[in-house]
Amino acid sequence: MKISEVAKSINIPISxxxxxEKIGIIPDEYIQRxxxxxxxxxPEIIHHLVVVKNSVAVGxxxxxxxxxxxxxxxxxxxxTHIIKEKISEIENVQKELEESKQGLYDILKLDITCEHGFGKYQ
Known part of the structure; x- marks a missing residue:
């Protein structure tokens, strides 16, 4: 496969x-001259780069x-340990986001209007 075909098939830039390749993320076993x-x-480069792309996407x-x-x-x-640590990090962020969302719902329950200034009651 040419580099343009690989890039297009997994939607990553050629660069x-x-x-x-330069830094060794793509081992020589996936490259022929x-x-x-x-x-x-x-063809195995596709699976390899999908794993790399997904790994970058999760942090x-x-x-x-x-x-x-x-x-x-x-x-x-x-x-396995580093993957489990990443899962734990994601779960912690999810918990923080859920708490933030609940805080926003709590603000909505206070029936605060912005017409008179945020945080002022009617």
Missing amino acids: TIRYY DQNNYRNYT FSINDIHAMISKNGMSRYEQ
């Missing part, structure tokens, strides 16, 4: 793919991702 030394990507740093995909980066136990 991101090149950056991931043709006679003209052009890159061709194996993993590039360094975390690099360490997790590196053969010598992290043990399976360490990977």
Whole structure:
């Protein structure tokens, strides 16, 4: 697959793919060279980059991702631990958002109008 095909199929910029190659997020096993030394990507690159894209979307740093995909980066136990930590972080943020939402509902129950200034009763 050409880089443009990979980028289009998973909706990420070509520059991101090149950056991931440069820093080692894309291992050499997913890249083949043709006679003209052009890159061709194996079909497995799609799954790999979807995992990377999803990992970035949930808040993993590039360094975390690099360490997790590196053969010598992290043990399976360490990977599981870091994923569980991320789940815990997300659950904490969800709890904080729920509390914030409830606070807003509480403000609405006070029947505060903005016509006379926020926080003033009629």
